[in-house]
Every structure is written in C-alpha cells, then in structure tokens.
Amino acid sequence: MFSAFRNRDYLLYWLGAAVSFTGSWVQSVCHGWLVYDITDSELWLGLVGFFGALPTSGLTLFGGAIADRVNKRHALIFTQSMFAVFAAILGVLVQTGTVTKYHIIVIAFLQGFITAVDAPMRHSMPAVLVKKDNLMNAIALNSAAFNSARIIGPAVAGLLVANFSMALCFYLNAASYLAVIIALLLIKTRTPAKPKSGASVFIDIADGLRYIKQEKRILNLMLVLAVSSLFVMPYVTLIPVFAKDILKMGIEANAKLLTSIGIGAVVGSLLLAGLSHLPSRARILIVSSAIGGVMLIAFANSEHLLLSQIILIGLGFSVVSFNQTTNTLIQGVTDDAYRGRVMSVYVFTFMGLSPLANLQAGVLAHTLGAPLTVTLWGFIFLSLSVFILLKLPVFNYEKCNH
Numbered sequence: 001m002f003s004a005f006r007n008r009d010y011l012l013y014w015l016g017a018a019v020s021f022t023g024s025w026v027q028s029v030c031h032g033w034l035v036y037d038i039t040d041s042e043l044w045l046g047l048v049g050f051f052g053a054l055p056t057s058g059l060t061l062f063g064g065a066i067a068d069r070v071n072k073r074h075a076l077i078f079t080q081s082m083f084a085v086f087a088a089i090l091g092v093l094v095q096t097g098t099v100t101k102y103h104i105i106v107i108a109f110l111q112g113f114i115t116a117v118d119a120p121m122r123h124s125m126p127a128v129l130v131k132k133d134n135l136m137n138a139i140a141l142n143s144a145a146f147n148s149a150r151i152i153g154p155a156v157a158g159l160l161v162a163n164f165s166m167a168l169c170f171y172l173n174a175a176s177y178l179a180v181i182i183a184l185l186l187i188k189t190r191t192p193a194k195p196k197s198g199a200s201v202f203i204d205i206a207d208g209l210r211y212i213k214q215e216k217r218i219l220n221l222m223l224v225l226a227v228s229s230l231f232v233m234p235y236v237t238l239i240p241v242f243a244k245d246i247l248k249m250g251i252e253a254n255a256k257l258l259t260s261i262g263i264g265a266v267v268g269s270l271l272l273a274g275l276s277h278l279p280s281r282a283r284i285l286i287v288s289s290a291i292g293g294v295m296l297i298a299f300a301n302s303e304h305l306l307l308s309q310i311i312l313i314g315l316g317f318s319v320v321s322f323n324q325t326t327n328t329l330i331q332g333v334t335d336d337a338y339r340g341r342v343m344s345v346y347v348f349t350f351m352g353l354s355p356l357a358n359l360q361a362g363v364l365a366h367t368l369g370a371p372l373t374v375t376l377w378g379f380i381f382l383s384l385s386v387f388i389l390l391k392l393p394v395f396n397y398e399k400c401n402h
Contacts, residue, residue, distance in 0.1 A: 046362015
C-alpha cells in the first residue's frame with residue numbers, strides 16, 4: 001500500500017505536501033464561512049468561487065505547456081511562496097477587521113493565476129519522482145494526504161476559531177507552505193528545464209490537444225470528469241448554507257460536515273492505494289458515481305447533523321473514488337512527453353470548470369434553494385453511472401492499471 005514511500009524524494013515531497021494540504025483546509029473552512037458571514041448570500045459564495053477559478057480556466061493549458069518546458073522544482077518553489085503571501089495578506093485583513101468581500105474576491109482571482117501554473121506541475125511531480133510501476137500508488141497516496149487534511153484541517157480550524165481567532169487560520173496556512181518549499185529544496189531528483197525546441201507555446205498546446213483527441217481513452221475519461229466537476233464537486237461550496245440555514249448551526253457544524261467528507265475521502269484514497277496493482281479498477285467509476293448520486297440526494301434532504309455527517313462520509317468516499325480513479329487511469333496511459341499538457345487539461349477539467357460550476361451553484365441555490373439544487377446534482381451523478389456503463393468502453397481501460 002505504501003510502496004512509493006521507498007523513494008526518498010517522493011517521501012519528502014509527500015510529507016511537505018501533507019502539511020501544506022492541512023493548512024489549506026484550515027483556511028478553506030474559514031474562507032467559505034467568512035464569505036457567507038459577510039454577505040449572507042449563496043450567490044456571493046458562487047461568485048468568489050467563480051472569480052477564484054476563472055484564471056485557472058483560461059490559463060491552465062498554458063500552465064501545462066510551461067510545465068513541460070521548465071524546471072518543475074524551481075517553479076513550484078515560486079508558486080508555493082506566492083500562495084503563502086496571499087494567505088498572510090488575508091490573515092492581516094481579518095485580524096485588523098478591514099476585510100471585505102471585494103478583498104476576498106480580488107485575492108481569490110490572483111491566486112487563480114498562480115494555480116494555473118502550479119497545478120499541472122504539482123500533478124506531474126509524482127511521475128517525475130517515482131518509477132512507472134509505482135506511479136499509481138504515488139498518485140493514490142497523494143490523494144490520501146490531501147483527503148487526510150480534509151479531516152485534520154477543519155477540526156483545527158474549528159478549534160482555532162472557537163478559542164483564538166479566525167485570522168490565525170490564515171496565518172497557519174501561510175506557514176504551512178514552508179513545509180513543501182523545504183521539501184522541494186531537499187529533493188535530489190533533477191527536474192531540469194527541457195532544451196528549447198523552437199516551437200511556440202501555442203504549438204505545444206495544440207500538439208497536446210491533438211494527442212488527447214487521438215488517445216480516445218484519455219478523451220472519454222476527461223468527458224466523464226467534466227460532468228463530475230460541473231454537477232458534483234460544487235456541493236462543497238454550499239456546505240456553509242446547509243450548516244447555517246438548514247441545520248441552524250454555526251461554523252463548528254460547518255467544520256464537522258467538511259471533516260466528515262474528509263473521513264470518507266481518506267478511506268477511499270487508502271482503498272485505491274491498496275488496489276493500485278489489481279485489475280478491474282475502471283469499474284470503480286460506475287459503482288462510485290451510482291453510490292455518490294444516492295448520497296447527494298440523501299444529504300440534500302437531511303435536517304440532522306449526525307445523519308448529514310454519516311451521509312457525507314459515504315459521499316466523500318464515492319467522489320474521491322470516482323475522481324482519483326479517473327486521474328490514475330489517465331496518467332496510466334499518458335506518454336511522459338505529454339504529461340504536463342495532459343495534466344493541464346485534467347486540471348482544466350477538474351478545476352478550470354469550477355467558475356461555471358460555482359456560478360451555477362450560486363445561481364441555482366439562490367433561485368431554487370440549496371436542498372433542491374443538490375438533489376438535482378445527485379440525479380445527474382446517478383445518471384452518469386448509467387451513461388458510463390452504456391456509452392463508454394471503460395472496461396478497455398484495465399491495462400491502464402499495470
């Protein structure tokens with residue numbers, strides 16, 4: 001289950017990322033709550049998500065082309081440093097009581113530019129650090145680190161807000177980026193910039209898109225991931241609405257709901273790590289989307305905290321199983337020469353569509369109410385399992401697992 005940890009550089013990178021992920025989730029809890037507390041508006045929750053992801057949508061493909069050209073380690077040190085600066089600025093604004101919804105939306109927008117370059121490189125790093133036979137395990141362990149942070153981060157955020165101040169959450173996140181920066185400085189694996197080919201970035205992007213179009217397995221997986229990104233992932237954006245308006249509770253309930261998602265996601269990630277060398281992984285797409293659809297519908301109609309937490313554990317398990325399996329299957333058939341560009345399209349599909357996803361989440365929740373909106377998403381996710389079974393040749397992906 002932990003075979004990738006035998007690689008020293010990957011272990012260092014994983015430890016640094018795990019600390020950084022935890023800090024990010026500490027901030028995430030406060031960030032969503034801060035927006036909703038200031039505005040009392042589902043629409044503004046969606047707008048902040050929209051503008052935060054908008055640059056990622058427009059520039060991720062350029063980020064992928066850059067990732068295939070530059071020294072990834074040096075570039076990641078720069079991007080992680082910028083994220084630390086943004087978190088510290090938010091901390092100061094919150095501590096001094098001068099923060100406004102416009103400050104939040106501007107900083108989210110600037111972070112989106114950095115994310116466009118950072119995300120393709122970050123998703124490519126496991127393939128740089130480990131051998132091919134450990135790649136699937138490394139990707140699953142990365143997901144486990146991210147989703148473990150979803151448990152620890154919200155719990156820490158709840159304690160900090162209850163006993164100290166919300167500003168401390170942003171400061172802690174800023175400090176957490178030092179862990180991954182130090183890890184990157186200690187890594188010995190060379191990640192040199194590739195020799196200049198003379199081709200423009202636009203030609204590299206077009207070449208990468210042509211490769212994905214020709215590789216039908218990658219294209220099919222990107223399509224189903226797009227549906228998940230548009231109509232499943234935005235449910236996290238609306239968690240503050242359910243905590244405050246449906247359950248009639250405060251930020252502690254918001255943290256508990258997010259922690260429950262993390263618990264399910266960690267279990268799913270560890271299960272995928274354990275199954276990384278087994279066949280039939282592609283079937284997980286069908287099962288996880290079916291279960292996830294049912295969980296979304298159930299959560300949308302729950303009015304009790306404990307029941308909602310139990311449902312979200314199942315939902316977190318299903319969603320991470322679906323998304324992580326899609327990631328591992330894509331990386332399993334991707335040529336190394338195109339990895340940065342393929343991962344840029346993956347990031348665009350997984351994150352870059354979030355402006356539309358968050359905007360439609362805010363508009364639908366404002367118009368129909370959060371429960372009905374999430375119920376509709378549940379039926380879409382449930383229907384996706386049927387679509388995959390009938391229309392996509394997922395069972396031809398089994399060789400991706402080896």
